[in-house]
Amino acid sequence: MxxxxxxxxxxxxxxxxxxxxxxxxxxxxxxxxxxxxxxxxPDLVKHAAATAINADLNQYAPSHGLPRLRRAIATTFEQSYGRAVDPDAEVTVTSGATEALLATLLAILEPGDEVILIEPFYDAYPAQVVFAGGVPRYVPLQAPGWSLDLDALAAAISPRTRAIVLNTPHNPTGKVFSREELAGIAALCQEHDLIAISDEVYDRIIFDGAVHVPLATLPGMWERTVTVNSTGKTFSMTGWKVGYAIAASALTRAIRTTHQFITFATATPFQDAMAAAMEDALTSNxxxxxxxxxxxxxxxxxxxxxxxxxxxxxxxxxxxxxxxxxxxxxxxxxxxxxxxxxxxxxxxxxxxxxxxxxxxxxxxxxxxxxxxxxxxxxxxxxxxxxxxxxxx
CATH class of the missing domain: 3.90.1150.10 (Aspartate Aminotransferase, domain 1)
Structure with a gap:
């Protein structure tokens, strides 16, 4: 056989x-x-899902997400981080952040392209790079302080390097990358024409005065960054698998092309409920x-x-x-x-x-x-x- x-x-x-x-x-x-x-x-989110189901919002959503949820994502990002987002051209709703990552890698990689992963890394990253035809390259954080050696990062870049995957706040170390570290990463991305995939699913779970800075908001990074996030982490509904990717329109078009052939669309009533949750969070504590x-x-x-x-x-x-x-x-x-x-x-x-x-x-x-x-x-x-x- x-x-x-x-x-x-x-x-x-x-x-x-x-x-x-x-x-x-x-x-x-x-x-x-x-x-x-x-x-x-939160009860509000569960009740919103039940309301959506009872209102018969149970058929396919648009592949790239319900307009209500995309608007809530765009408004939240702008209110939190000061960067306007076009909900129609720059937001894609996915079946969890993991699917957003895979859709992005499938969208940007040619066979043999290299992707830099900062280790320790979320264990899906290397598998997804390989599944998309890429080759992972690794740059370690230095324990116990988990500092990033920008010289080592620069040395890992080759003519075949296409992208770098960043995770901040970081799993498993709990590190929140500083603005200075992010600026160093951004400079290398621009110097070598790399795409940055920034996994920011824990952006609301930060402590001790730490400040989360989305990589996409740094000068010169909006057009080359895909920001990945997850409502499941923020609203404690991991089983609903409602994630999203924010990216400039050209990147978003590529991501939507692959996404439509992976899951096509994410569960409609859960999308509507997460839109209600994000809308409420805009005006609550x-x-x-x-x-x-x-x-x-x-x-x-x-x-x-x-x-x-x-x-x-x-x-x-x-x-x-x-x-x-x-x-x-x-x-x-x-x-x-x-x-x-x-x-x-x-x-x-x-x-x-x-x-x-x-x-x-x-x-x-x-x-x-x-x-x-x-x-x-x-x-x-x-x-x-x-x-x-x-x-x-």
Whole structure:
């Protein structure tokens, strides 16, 4: 029998998220691994979806998104970041941010084009680059401060480089790229005529006075940047898969061409509900309250991890904390996370999954704090037993 799987699938097996979530279920562990809230989203959003369904908004939406949602996205971006967006020509609604990323890569890459990925990276990035016919190239952030070496970034650019993928606020490190760092990236993009794909799904989840600056708003970057975002992260409805891409009209036309042949359109009532949510957030304190809630949850998990003898690295954005496990005697972060799930009853993610060569990853574990306070408290109780396991 001929080979079933295409060669592009080589090296892409079960994701670490799936493995750790499966182990968490098998061992009844508290899942602080995969990044999704265990609390409900806002009632307003749920009621809006029910209203849309009952109003029979249940057929295909326009492929590039309901006009109401595209207007809400454009208005939100302009109000928040001071850059006007044309909802008809510069916004595309997608089935989650991950689909927006794939649609963009399919739209811009020729076979053999290189794409620079900053590692650690969201694990979908390399697979999507390969699926689109590209070749990933990697530039690491420097732990523990997660600084970006702009000289190393410049050295990674070749005549075949087509794009760079940026993620800020950053998963898994919690880094929020500074305006100065972004300016350095922007300068290289303009010097080498690169397209920037900026994954900004955690733009509303920032702490400690951090300021999110969309790369597209820097001088000279609007025409060459695709900004990717997700209503699922902002409104705690990850299962609805309502994402979007904002880009200048020429890039948007290319993205829409691929998007129409991937999912064609995203669920209509969920789009209408997210439009209602974004409209409400324009005049309410929703975003400030969201950041304040996540600050409390971050601090609660930080205390729990430190109390269990797991030193925590700084986090200024996203809903993840990295803890230092280098003193626990485990050879790899995968071994630690399997142990933590099966023996302690708390699931975490090994960040080596976010590196091209897992052996180069520092010994850390990623914990998600998008959880109810009682979930984090229960995890803290289990984590307190870690010292017993460590010395047994």
């Amino acid at each position: 001929q080979q079933v799987g295409a060669s592009r699938l080589s090296g892409f097996g079960e994701s670490v998220f799936s493995e750790m979530s499966r182990l968490a279920v098998e061992h009844e562990a508290i899942n602080l691994g995969q990044g999704f809230p265990d609390f409900p989203g 929703y975003y400030a309250e969201l950041a304040a809630m996540y600050t409390r949850l971050r601090d609660q998990l930080h205390q729990a991890l430190e109390g269990a003898g797991l030193p925590v690295l700084p986090c200024r954005g996203s809903y993840f904390l990295l803890a230092d496990i280098s003193g626990l005697g485990f050879d790899t972060d995968v071994a630690f996370c399997r142990f933590l799930t099966t023996e302690v009853g708390v699931a975490a993610i090994p960040p080596s999954a976010f590196y091209a060569d897992p052996a180069t990853a520092p010994l850390l574990a990623r914990f998600c704090f998008a959880k109810r306070p009682e979930t984090i408290a229960a995890a803290a109780e289990r984590l307190s037993a870690l010292a017993t396991f460590r010395h047994s």
